[in-house]
Amino acid sequence: MGNLSQRLTGSARQPASQRGRAASEHLGLALLAVQRAGRRTLAHMRRSRLLLWRYRSPAADELLLAPPDLRAHDATFADEIAAGSLGLGGAVANLRGRSPFAIEPPSRAWARELHGFGWLRHLEGVTTAADRALAPRLAAEWMRASRRHLELAWAPDVVGRRVVSWLSHAGLLLDGADRKRYAAVMRSLTEQITYLATAWRDAPDGYPRLIALIGLVHAALCIAGHDRRLAQAQALLAAELERQVPADGGHLSRNPWVLVELLLDLLPLRRCFAVHGKTPEPALPASIARMTAMLRHLRLGDGTLARFNGMGAGERDALATVLGYDEGAGALPPAALRSGYARLACGSTVVLVDAGAAPPMELAGAACAGCLSFELSSGTELLLVNAGMPGPSEASRSPVARATSSHNTLCLGERSSARLVRDARLERDIGGPPLLHPDTVTCAVREADGAAELEASHDGYAEAFGLIHTRTLKLDAGGSRLEGLDRLAAAKGVVRFAWDVPYAIHFHLHPGVEARTGASPESAELWLDSGELWQLTASSASVCIEESLYLADSSGPRPAQQVVLRAQCYGEAEVSWVLERIPVGEPAYTAAHKRRGAGLVERLAETDAGSGPADGGAEAP
Numbered sequence: 001m002g003n004l005s006q007r008l009t010g011s012a013r014q015p016a017s018q019r020g021r022a023a024s025e026h027l028g029l030a031l032l033a034v035q036r037a038g039r040r041t042l043a044h045m046r047r048s049r050l051l052l053w054r055y056r057s058p059a060a061d062e063l064l065l066a067p068p069d070l071r072a073h074d075a076t077f078a079d080e081i082a083a084g085s086l087g088l089g090g091a092v093a094n095l096r097g098r099s100p101f102a103i104e105p106p107s108r109a110w111a112r113e114l115h116g117f118g119w120l121r122h123l124e125g126v127t128t129a130a131d132r133a134l135a136p137r138l139a140a141e142w143m144r145a146s147r148r149h150l151e152l153a154w155a156p157d158v159v160g161r162r163v164v165s166w167l168s169h170a171g172l173l174l175d176g177a178d179r180k181r182y183a184a185v186m187r188s189l190t191e192q193i194t195y196l197a198t199a200w201r202d203a204p205d206g207y208p209r210l211i212a213l214i215g216l217v218h219a220a221l222c223i224a225g226h227d228r229r230l231a232q233a234q235a236l237l238a239a240e241l242e243r244q245v246p247a248d249g250g251h252l253s254r255n256p257w258v259l260v261e262l263l264l265d266l267l268p269l270r271r272c273f274a275v276h277g278k279t280p281e282p283a284l285p286a287s288i289a290r291m292t293a294m295l296r297h298l299r300l301g302d303g304t305l306a307r308f309n310g311m312g313a314g315e316r317d318a319l320a321t322v323l324g325y326d327e328g329a330g331a332l333p334p335a336a337l338r339s340g341y342a343r344l345a346c347g348s349t350v351v352l353v354d355a356g357a358a359p360p361m362e363l364a365g366a367a368c369a370g371c372l373s374f375e376l377s378s379g380t381e382l383l384l385v386n387a388g389m390p391g392p393s394e395a396s397r398s399p400v401a402r403a404t405s406s407h408n409t410l411c412l413g414e415r416s417s418a419r420l421v422r423d424a425r426l427e428r429d430i431g432g433p434p435l436l437h438p439d440t441v442t443c444a445v446r447e448a449d450g451a452a453e454l455e456a457s458h459d460g461y462a463e464a465f466g467l468i469h470t471r472t473l474k475l476d477a478g479g480s481r482l483e484g485l486d487r488l489a490a491a492k493g494v495v496r497f498a499w500d501v502p503y504a505i506h507f508h509l510h511p512g513v514e515a516r517t518g519a520s521p522e523s524a525e526l527w528l529d530s531g532e533l534w535q536l537t538a539s540s541a542s543v544c545i546e547e548s549l550y551l552a553d554s555s556g557p558r559p560a561q562q563v564v565l566r567a568q569c570y571g572e573a574e575v576s577w578v579l580e581r582i583p584v585g586e587p588a589y590t591a592a593h594k595r596r597g598a599g600l601v602e603r604l605a606e607t608d609a610g611s612g613p614a615d616g617g618a619e620a621p
Helices: 011-046 049-055 077-082 108-116 118-123 134-148 156-168 170-174 179-202 207-222 227-244 256-276 283-297 316-323 392-402 424-430 587-596 600-606
Strands: 085-088 091-094 341-346 349-354 374-378 381-384 410-412 441-448 451-458 467-475 481-490 496-508 514-517 523-527 533-539 542-550 558-571 573-582
Touching: 077 085, 077 118, 085 108, 091 108, 108 118, 108 156, 118 134, 118 156, 118 170, 134 170, 134 179, 156 170, 156 179, 156 207, 170 179, 179 207, 207 227, 207 256, 227 283, 256 283, 256 316, 283 316, 283 341, 341 441, 341 451, 341 467, 349 451, 349 467, 410 467, 410 481, 481 558, 496 573, 514 542, 514 558, 523 542, 533 542, 558 573
Parallel strands: none
Antiparallel strands: 085 091, 341 349, 349 374, 374 381, 410 496, 441 451, 451 467, 467 481, 481 573, 496 558, 514 523, 523 533, 533 573, 542 558
């Protein structure tokens, strides 16, 4: 297609505008680099012998309590190690009788999980003597080898995770230990806690910095003699929670799963305060309540979280665990504007909409170009879903998963509404290339006569095409009819292209949904596993049934279908569409039911020959 932005009428001003935006982005990257360099310098100074006395933790001689570990455990973990392999972070290493700390790690994620010791939970409940000896043996191997892995083993967030894991599973490490082994573990804990006190500021922004501080607070609560550090540690954590978790309970990264991970760490911390008879900073219980309410806000009818901004398969058990601790926090308003997520719920239908701008650059490593996309569930079944983020073993598909065309929204000119910024050092720190734009997103939700209506817009295409995308959704009171209007309007003045620019409105179906051509060329039928039928009709666009790929499945990518409304525009344009549940007994339902039960030959003969090419090659943002 070439550079479509240069095909706009009056595009002579466009290159200068693009250069201005590029200069702004380079300035932002430079400022981030300066900030991170400053944090590293300060952390290095605090670890110097001159200042280390100020941060040195008291010797860890006695553990007062062990925090509970709410994460699920895998009973086959010990057997896996005995068989000579170790799977972590989506990769598997062949140990061949060697220590996992002595081999070349198969991936960076594998190494981080190894040095974080979160896998200790899988060894709880082992019964054989060999399995019981595994945890102390691996801890001893780490203590001997840790100085050979300074970059990964001593990243502040990895140290925070390791401190929490060692404290939570102290019984595995210390039960039956002789004096020498006990002293070695406690001495290492003292060293790690002292390091955290100096280095937590050097952790990347977001969840990594929070887990570093959570490790400090855990240490102050669980180790005898460390309580004098508690006030400062929890004050730092409270301030960071207030900054990262806004009033509506979302996280600055806009990744729903970060809330689950945070609650899995904060709920045990709250329990430790209760056991100690101490009152935590108000920000701790307040943040827990806000995040729990937001998780309910982002939950669809089948119990899963919507696949927005880095959300992948998730773990149902983990989500159920954190929601089980809900103390009855009130519901959020339909539009959680600070976090940028809106919810329309009528009858048994739930519609969740991404109506937020891109997160700050350092927190946008998993953010997606899915602005104004939505997901829909009917009862306990998913109907429309975004592609979702793939698991670690399929990380190469992440750019496709983050593209606009992998979301249920409008994609103009085969471009994404946001752009990935390539910066090797930043990508390594935050887990992926950050995403920029759209810059301005508006959203309003109204309720009238039991119906719910949303109107939202974004400027992600304003720079390249001079157009604003506005989406209106209206869900009727019974939850059986969703009316949609997608409009492209000029950001300024009048926009006229030299020739037509294609655009597509994507409706990605869950793998359990089957799409069939409708009774008319303007419609498609969507069959759920339960036999429920929905019909999608559109005007001013052709209706195509194409291939799709659902990436947010725990078993790996699954083939699926999508309905795509395709059209072309030479400037402003709009497409209206209706998604409607067809009641059992209606003529349309009866005819479609007969077609669905027809044999393969008959169904293939019915297939619309003009349904369009497969859309398996979605463009990266």
